[in-house]
Amino acid sequence: MEASDEQLMLAYAAGDATAFETLYARHKGGLYRFVLRGIKERGIAEELFQEIWVRVIEARQRYAPQARFTTWLYTIAHNRMVDHWRKRGLNVVPLARDDPDDPAPLEPAAEAAREPQRQAETNEQLERLGRALHALPPAQREAFLMREEGGLSLAEIATATGSNEEAVKSRLRYAVAKLREALDG
Numbered sequence: 001m002e003a004s005d006e007q008l009m010l011a012y013a014a015g016d017a018t019a020f021e022t023l024y025a026r027h028k029g030g031l032y033r034f035v036l037r038g039i040k041e042r043g044i045a046e047e048l049f050q051e052i053w054v055r056v057i058e059a060r061q062r063y064a065p066q067a068r069f070t071t072w073l074y075t076i077a078h079n080r081m082v083d084h085w086r087k088r089g090l091n092v093v094p095l096a097r098d099d100p101d102d103p104a105p106l107e108p109a110a111e112a113a114r115e116p117q118r119q120a121e122t123n124e125q126l127e128r129l130g131r132a133l134h135a136l137p138p139a140q141r142e143a144f145l146m147r148e149e150g151g152l153s154l155a156e157i158a159t160a161t162g163s164n165e166e167a168v169k170s171r172l173r174y175a176v177a178k179l180r181e182a183l184d185g
Contacts, residue, residue: 005069
């Protein structure tokens with residue numbers, strides 16, 4: 001049976017370095033995409049991504065599984081990104097697909113990639129989705145990405161962002177409605 005994230009973090013705190021490697025492998029993709037989509041500049045996003053993991057490493061002895069590991073991890077990420085924005089006068093940097101070599105943009109499914117017409121349609125939808133994500137207010141975009149990239153529940157997003165569940169539910173509802181409208185339009 002596979003160890004839970006919480007068990008792995010506790011094992012890491014007890015000195016099991018492979019437990020950290022497993023945690024990192026499980027969460028690096030989603031966390032990186034979350035940070036990159038919140039911070040436009042790839043170099044800064046990579047730096048913040050590394051700082052988040054450094055904070056996880058530094059906090060290993062204090063870690064207590066009071067919530068899911070992902071809630072704790074995305075709380076660290078949220079707080080680090082908020083610190084970044086505050087240092088820059090709260091200029092929230094939106095999602096963009098400026099770099100064609102960027103591994104983080106949404107990718108079409110493998111089957112769709114085989115058919116040129118479907119690939120073109122999928123790429124067009126991904127572009128519309130990217131623009132729609134870019135247009136979302138920062139709080140809605142963050143809640144949506146925490147849900148989609150991190151798999152966090154309403155309660156976990158509320159905890160991570162220092163909000164309440166009703167506010168998160170509203171942000172998600174508005175975000176999904178705006179995204180659907182953009183994709184259907």
